[in-house]
Amino acid sequence: MKDNQEDLIRKLELQIKSSVPGHSVDCVIVGYKDEELQVLMLKQFNSDKWALPGGFIYKNEDIDFAAVRVLKERTGLEYSFLEQFYTFGKYKRRNIEEVINDLKNIGLDSPLIQSWFNQRFISTAYLALVDINECNLKPKGISNNCDWRPVAGITELMFDHNKIVEKAIEKIKKQLNYLPVGKSLLPKQFTMNDLQRLHESILQKKLDRGNFQKKILKLDVLIRREKLYSGAAHKAPYLYEFDDEKYKKLLEDGIAFL
Amino acid sequence: MKDNQEDLIRKLELQIKSSVPGHSVDCVIVGYKDEELQVLMLKQFNSDKWALPGGFIYKNEDIDFAAVRVLKERTGLEYSFLEQFYTFGKYKRRNIEEVINDLKNIGLDSPLIQSWFNQRFISTAYLALVDINECNLKPKGISNNCDWRPVAGITELMFDHNKIVEKAIEKIKKQLNYLPVGKSLLPKQFTMNDLQRLHESILQKKLDRGNFQKKILKLDVLIRREKLYSGAAHKAPYLYEFDDEKYKKLLEDGIAFL
DNA sequence: ACAAAAGTGTTATCCTTACACCCATGT
DNA sequence: ACATGGGTGTAAGGATAACACTTTTGT
Numbered sequence: 121m122k123d124n125q126e127d128l129i130r131k132l133e134l135q136i137k138s139s140v141p142g143h144s145v146d147c148v149i150v151g152y153k154d155e156e157l158q159v160l161m162l163k164q165f166n167s168d169k170w171a172l173p174g175g176f177i178y179k180n181e182d183i184d185f186a187a188v189r190v191l192k193e194r195t196g197l198e199y200s201f202l203e204q205f206y207t208f209g210k211y212k213r214r215n216i217e218e219v220i221n222d223l224k225n226i227g228l229d230s231p232l233i234q235s236w237f238n239q240r241f242i243s244t245a246y247l248a249l250v251d252i253n254e255c256n257l258k259p260k261g262i263s264n265n266c267d268w269r270p271v272a273g274i275t276e277l278m279f280d281h282n283k284i285v286e287k288a289i290e291k292i293k294k295q296l297n298y299l300p301v302g303k304s305l306l307p308k309q310f311t312m313n314d315l316q317r318l319h320e321s322i323l324q325k326k327l328d329r330g331n332f333q334k335k336i337l338k339l340d341v342l343i344r345r346e347k348l349y350s351g352a353a354h355k356a357p358y359l360y361e362f363d364d365e366k367y368k369k370l371l372e373d374g375i376a377f378l
Numbered sequence: 379m380k381d382n383q384e385d386l387i388r389k390l391e392l393q394i395k396s397s398v399p400g401h402s403v404d405c406v407i408v409g410y411k412d413e414e415l416q417v418l419m420l421k422q423f424n425s426d427k428w429a430l431p432g433g434f435i436y437k438n439e440d441i442d443f444a445a446v447r448v449l450k451e452r453t454g455l456e457y458s459f460l461e462q463f464y465t466f467g468k469y470k471r472r473n474i475e476e477v478i479n480d481l482k483n484i485g486l487d488s489p490l491i492q493s494w495f496n497q498r499f500i501s502t503a504y505l506a507l508v509d510i511n512e513c514n515l516k517p518k519g520i521s522n523n524c525d526w527r528p529v530a531g532i533t534e535l536m537f538d539h540n541k542i543v544e545k546a547i548e549k550i551k552k553q554l555n556y557l558p559v560g561k562s563l564l565p566k567q568f569t570m571n572d573l574q575r576l577h578e579s580i581l582q583k584k585l586d587r588g589n590f591q592k593k594i595l596k597l598d599v600l601i602r603r604e605k606l607y608s609g610a611a612h613k614a615p616y617l618y619e620f621d622d623e624k625y626k627k628l629l630e631d632g633i634a635f636l
Numbered sequence: 637a638c639a640a641a642a643g644t645g646t647t648a649t650c651c652t653t654a655c656a657c658c659c660a661t662g663t
Numbered sequence: 664a665c666a667t668g669g670g671t672g673t674a675a676g677g678a679t680a681a682c683a684c685t686t687t688t689g690t
Contacts, residue, residue, distance in 0.1 A: 140498065142400055143401060143467075177467070182469050210442075211439060242401055329670090330654090331652070331654085351661095352661075352662075354659095354667045355659060355668065588644075591644090610689075612642065613687035615642060615643090
């Protein structure tokens, strides 16, 4: 137990020494489960508050790649939708006392670590859209707890992370207008109803069934597969999947669909 | 002359000491003149390349405010459209040798200054839309030249500034779909033709005169004023100005007009 | 009178919206 | 047979795009 702690301290110090000071990345990793958007959150430092997964930027690393690294570390995913969306740089965005306290509580208070976390940090935030079923959550390093939290039920987070999540969700809403986000958030095959409920849960409003279907199909990015017999007492719905070719083309052409 | 140089060095060193290391802001300040979008650019350090106006972030200053400060320093404007749009953090985004060389050439090579500019810098970029007629350009500090450059004719800039400008222009195009940018870029009063040409120069395509007029007027944010007699041999056009109240409301409601 | 550009009108077409209708399925 | 939800159809209204017509102005 003691050794483990020493190990952690040495590891963290090593990371600190090879990272850019004063700047971090935070990832809002969004998935979809139980008909709700979910954000991957973790409890760091034994804190009582949830926080976004984040990381430091190695001295010779592009910040975009730091975000890719964080995403992979937490979910195991290598390729996924990932996009920078805002940089949070308010002078007092972090409550430093809180951090130092948590560090002490968990016994990670070497001088180097203390002075590192005592800095002002500017954080660049990234939005990732992932298929939850493909994620391999692994609590790592100083965070002992890591789980999906429904967007609607998010309470007070660490620092300014509530604002970060808020801005990320806004971003998704806008994305929806020119990007069929289902490709990233749903499993490979899904029913039209699945897709509609996803859109409804993002837009927070009911959509007309018939019109939704027509609109999506007119985009010409879906392939209709065999029917899904769910065992329910009604017509079996078709399964759909995205046509990779056409999806790619849609992205390139940057076509609006609103 | 020597004293002046010493002064500059001391001033710069003072600024360096009170700034956050490794992070800067760059402003793409966009105006409209001669039927073209124009970007405010400057020649720093006697370099042969143009660069965007930028600045460092004081240790106790929000980054947003650093951008406000840069905008004011360069244009004299206090209130204007100003929005963060991207953070550029590639490891090798700046050619450090180039900078050090320029610093030497101009005689600004104290050890502190050298080591400061020798750092990796991550830069958060802001887009400002301004009315050129209201700007008071003032070359200041280490930059001896400062002027409006037409977007179309921009050649090779310092560092990754070409990319920054490119992304800013993309942003404006998107803005145009839900924000009548004329409010920020045109003088208080203008003709419908002025506004149309502005839109055309942003979208890089011709628009139908009749349809444009109807579309804009339907937005219900313009007030029609007296006619403008230009002395030309044709019907005099009306002057228009934005209705501040309705414009504000439009922004709040976030109404799309595409 | 005429050219030039401003303001307004007309029409066909497309897209959106609301809702109705029929179809397949398991009980 | 029937309730349930899936797929498709229709008609009204609104937006868009192309283009024509009328008006005002200085020469």
